[in-house]
Structure formats: C-alpha cells, structure tokens
C-alpha cells in the first residue's frame with residue numbers, strides 16, 4: 244500500500260468516526276468544511292494526485308473518488324437525521340419506546356352495549372332510527388297535540404324546513420319514543436314482537452349536573468294479544484337486576500304520558516342501601532324510567548288493531564343508569580372528554 248493510499252484509509256476512518264458523534268447542524272457543517280468542502284482534506288488530497296507517478300495516480304484517483312462519494316452520501320444521511328431530530332425536538336439518545344396505552348369504549352357505549360345484550364337475551368329485537376326526526380313521529384303519531392308544552396321551541400331544537408329545502412316539520416328528536424311507530428313501519432312488524440331502540444336524543448335545556456341538551460335513551464315496546472303490566476314489571480325487574488348485578492324489585496307509580504294509558508313512573512329498589520341513603524333520597528327507591536300501556540291511538544298509528552292487541556312501552560335514560568351504576572355525580576362529565584374520567588371505565 245502506498246503512502247497516499249494509507250492516508251486515504253486513515254482519512255476515511257477519522258471522518259466516519261467523527262461523523263457518528265455529530266448531533267447538531269453546526270457541528271455537521273464544520274465536519275463538511277473540514278473533510279469534503281472545497282478546501283477540505285479530501286479535495287486537497289485529490290488535487291495532489293496529479294503529482295504522483297502514473298501507476299499510483301490511477302489507483303489513488305479511483306480510491307479517492309470512491310471515498311468522496313462515500314463521505315458525501317454519509318453527510319447527506321446525517322444531515323437528514325440531524326434536521327429531523329431538531330424539528331421534533333427528539334432526545335439525542337435512543338430511548339426505548341414507552342408502552343402504548345390501549346383505548347377503550349366510552350362509558351355510555353359500554354352501558355348501551357350492556358342494555359342491548361340483556362334485552363337481546365330476553366328475545367327483544369334491536370331497532371335504530373334517525374336523530375333528525377319528523378315532528379309527525381316525534382309528536383303527532385304519539386298522540387302529542389300541537390298545543391302540548393313539550394312541542395314549543397323552548398324545549399325542542401327545531402330545524403328550519405327551508406334549510407333542508409322542504410316544507411316538513413323537522414326536529415332533533417326529544418325522545419326515542421318516535422322509534423315505536425317508526426320501527427313497526429320500517430321493519431314491517433306484526434304482533435307478537437318485543438323491541439328496544441337505544442339512541443341519542445336532544446332537548447333544549449341548560450346543562451347542569453343532572454341535565455344535558457344531548458343524552459341517550461332506550462325505548463322498549465312489546466305487543467301481543469295478551470301482554471300485560473305484570474309481564475312488563477317482570478321484564479324490567481329482571482333487566483335492572485342484570486344491569487346492576489344486584490337483585491332489585493320495581494314499583495309503578497301512576498303518571499301521565501300522552502302515548503300511554505295507563506302511564507307510570509318506574510322506581511327500582513335502591514341498589515346501595517336497605518334503609519335509605521343519599522342516592523335514593525332516603526326513600527329506598529330510585530326513579531328509573533317512564534312507561535305505560537300503549538295508547539289505542541298509537542296502536543292505530545302503527546296499523547295495529549287496538550281491539551285485538553295490547554302492549555307496553557317504556558323509556559329510560561342511559562346516562563342516568565350509568566351515573567347510578569358508577570356513582571357519577573355530574574352528567575356533563577360524559578361529554579367533557581376528560582381522559583382522567585374516561586380511564587376509570589377501561
């Protein structure tokens with residue numbers, strides 16, 4: 244090996260060794276000037292090749308040029324790496340990647356899935372329908388007259404018909420009850436049948452710890468020739484027992500909804516105490532849903548003969564059941580997107 248060849252080898256080693264250590268653009272620029280810049284070590288060495296004897300000139304020229312390409316490539320690669328590190332502010336040492344965290348479903352989705360699972364096991368079919376609903380289904384077909392207070396703009400988000408190029412009375416559904424008539428029509432159901440329809444509903448109200456303008460309900464409907472309030476009571480007691488994983492009983496209190504007759508509020512026995520606590524307001528009972536026997540007018544709107552068939556309907560709030568089950572004290576947490584809250588449901 245000639246003297247010059249040896250010098251080339253040494254230069255190669257030194258240049259690479261130094262390049263590996265470089266971590267910022269200014270050090271890299273200094274390296275470039277020192278080794279491959281116009282008056283750097285390698286170009287200078289190559290300039291001297293012409294003074295060598297012919298035989299050596301060929302070999303050294305070839306090796307020198309190969310080294311120049313090699314160092315230029317190494318420089319480009321390093322330039323890329325250094326500028327990327329600078330861009331994202333990466334630490335300059337290679338750290339092992341942190342363990343990735345698994346995501347999970349939202350607590351309301353988990354509750355909804357649980358509700359679907361329990362009712363499916365009891366032979367209910369699942370129905371799904373639109374959140375933007377015709378006033379006809381949300382109110383009229385449910386026996387809710389035009390002058391009913393719930394129909395006012397104060398309680399309902401109305402959609403301007405012109406904005407959707409139509410004449411129709413369109414609202415954001417205020418309850419899942421429109422799904423009673425809608426599902427029977429769209430699924431061409433004939434009695435006997437049992438269905439639930441979980442979904443999102445909207446009410447124009449100010450949010451506080453127990454009210455949200457957007458929340459979730461699940462509607463239930465069961466129709467046959469003989470189905471009774473006793474059947475309903477047994478079914479919902481079983482549902483709450485499975486949902487809360489605690490034996491519960493239910494009681495019915497008379498109430499009024501235009502689409503049922505008789506109508507009632509459903510209370511379940513408190514799942515937290517025997518003799519009264521804060522959650523049940525010291526009554527031993529927690530109000531959990533509205534229900535009743537389907538009004539004959541509503542059956543007619545379903546094209547079902549009220550002389551021959553009867554049925555129950557019920558509607559509960561998924562947010563409320565989730566709050567009771569997990570001790571959530573503010574409904575607004577569900578929409579907060581607060582990861583510390585959500586992580587507790589994984």
Ligand code: PHE
Pocket residue numbers: 417418419420500503506532533534535556557558559
């Ligand atoms: N839709 C009623 C509500 O939102 C609940 C309900 C459903 C009551 C079915 C009776 C029957 O309050």
